[in-house]
Amino acid sequence: MGIKVAQVADGTVDVGAKLAAQLGDPAVVVYFASPKHDPESLAAEIARFFPAAATFGCTTAGELVSGAMTKGAIVAMGFDKDVVSRAVVSIVDGIRNSTDGIDRTFSEWARRLGQPMLELDPERWVGLVLVDGLSGAEERVMERIGDLTNVVFIGGSAGDDVAFKQTFVAAGSRAASNAAVLALLECPNGFDVLKTQSFHATRQFLVPSKVDKAAREIIEFNGKPAAIAYSEALGVKPDELADQFMAHPLGLMVGGEPFVRSPQQIVGQSVRFYCGVDEGMKLAVLDSTDIVEDTTAALKKALDRNPGTKGLLSFNCILRTLELEAKGQTDAYGKVFASVPTAGFSTYGEEYIGHINQTATMLLFR
Amino acid sequence: MAGQIKVMIDQIIENRSKGNALLVSTTQTKLILKGFDPAKYDASSPDDPAVIARLRQVAADLNVTL
Incomplete structure (x- = not known):
């Protein structure tokens, strides 16, 4: 019960089986994958190995897992129903030209949940958002989400290992560019959001x-x-x-x-x-200021505020990662997350109420 | 005339937050990101028609009737 974290290294075959061996049978699987792994076949494989779960993720510019920053890997987090009791997940296509898909998605979710998006309890429900990191659409996506609901959405912009050619988001068996994945999670024990910048x-x-x-x-x-x-x-x-x-x-x-x-x-x-x-x-x-020092202090404060945190998702700006690499601090940064089950990635932008840069946004699950 | 912008901003925040302190804060942040810093306006702020028109659109986007 609770939250489990999984990791498979670059070059691994049978990715779905290896993730399933580590995660068991969760209700929700979130994954962040290096673009070295073909996004479309990976989405299909993960959906196949977790037929009862809501699965979604995106491509990265580096990954973060409990205690380490990685390159070329896939990291994943599995949530049991005691942590996320209900989840709805959708891909919104065509975000470069229009945010109308967000309105349609939220209308569909309201029908499925039997409750308007504006009336959801913002202390019980939280949103995750993964956006094509080369779409240039994040501001409009976040603004429209914020217009339509009081639920806080947090997340990041997908990366492609700093190639800046194509990024993907995925939900279920499908991966797409020029798209955003929106996920709405009901967290019966609550959650907390951490936004930190140095x-x-x-x-x-x-x-x-x-x-x-x-x-x-x-x-x-x-x-x-x-x-x-x-x-x-x-x-x-x-x-x-x-x-x-x-x-x-x-x-x-x-x-x-x-x-x-x-x-x-x-x-x-x-x-x-x-x-x-x-x-x-x-x-x-x-x-x-110093990223490792500041993040250590911010995370300690957040964990003190949320004793018994079961896990966290982290969305860390690629510019922070590049600075950590330049200063030889990636090991030290990874170790900041050694004490709590963590999955995350280096993003092309962070989302929290709006679109931001050079920031780490994190979602802590109680 | 003065003060209408502050009244409109207060109405938007009240309508969306219903007094919930968390929502007061997030709604204020949303308004700041949309270019309307609530702290910049008070009862003596001039009723700039262009600002008021933009704020009416923001209220409509937020599903708030002023």
């Missing part, structure tokens, strides 16, 4: 005064070309700005915590980000 806000702010929202580009900050204003705020020359992106992204401050907006590249004198920003949104310039 930055503190400086006293410097930048306000986008001209944006190309569809392209996730800021053209001007404070009426000046964005790259110029950003470099001035950091006290560096414009040609040094890109080198500062990892350590000094911007943050939309909510209750004293940043919702991080990470710059991706300079385009002319504009700055393209990994998530969308609106004109007039006051953004704090952020300073980086």
Whole structure:
């Protein structure tokens, strides 16, 4: 009973059988798989080996399992009914062009559950969302979900080992791109959400005064070309700005915590980000702090708040993973999760109420 | 005239949260992500017609009747 974690390494054959041997007969299986494993055949195989379970997952840019970060692997978490008593899972297709599929999915779920999505108890139900990480649609997906329900949805954007060619999400026997997987879980013992990022806000702010929202580009900050204003705020020359992106992204401050907006590249004198920003949104310039130290402290606090946590799902930004790799801290980061059954992956973006970057979002199950 | 934007924001938060503190917080966050920081508006904030029109659309999206 409870939660079990499974892992199969790169090159493993009979993946479904090996996962089934580790997970037993759970009610729900969530998995995160390196794109080295063909997403469509993997989805079909996992569905075949867990015929009574709701199965869903996505491709990754690296995985996380209790005590270790991995590459090329498949990690999975199986939930028994005492932890997740009911689950509904759907793939929403065509998210690049429209979020209408979310409305249709929620209407169908309301019929199946016999309760409107707006009336579900947000302390008993939680949502998981896995999005095609190259769709550029996460902001609209999260906004529409938030419009239609008070249930909190948390998750991440699928990866493809930093190839940036194609990512997949999967539910049941089907895998798809240009799609999102939505899952609604009833947790009779409750759950908790942890959002942690390793930055503190400086006293410097930048306000986008001209944006190309569809392209996730800021053209001007404070009426000046964005790259110029950003470099001035950091006290560096414009040609040094890109080198500062990892350590000094911007943050939309909510209750004293940043919702991080990470710059991706300079385009002319504009700055393209990994998530969308609106004109007039006051953004704090952020300073980086230590990921391992901060995550250790944040997780300890969350586990103290939730004694007897049975397991957690983690959605860790690929930019954090790249920083951990550059600093030789991946082993140390994996060990942060040694004491609690964990499955997770390195994402192309994190979801929690909205779309965020350079963050780890986690869902703890009691 | 002033203060209408704060009234509208308060109505949206009240309608969606029904007084539940968790939902007050998440609804405030949703509004901030949509570009409406509740802390930026008070009873003396001018009734900017463009902001009010955008906020009416946000309320409709959130299934809140103002």
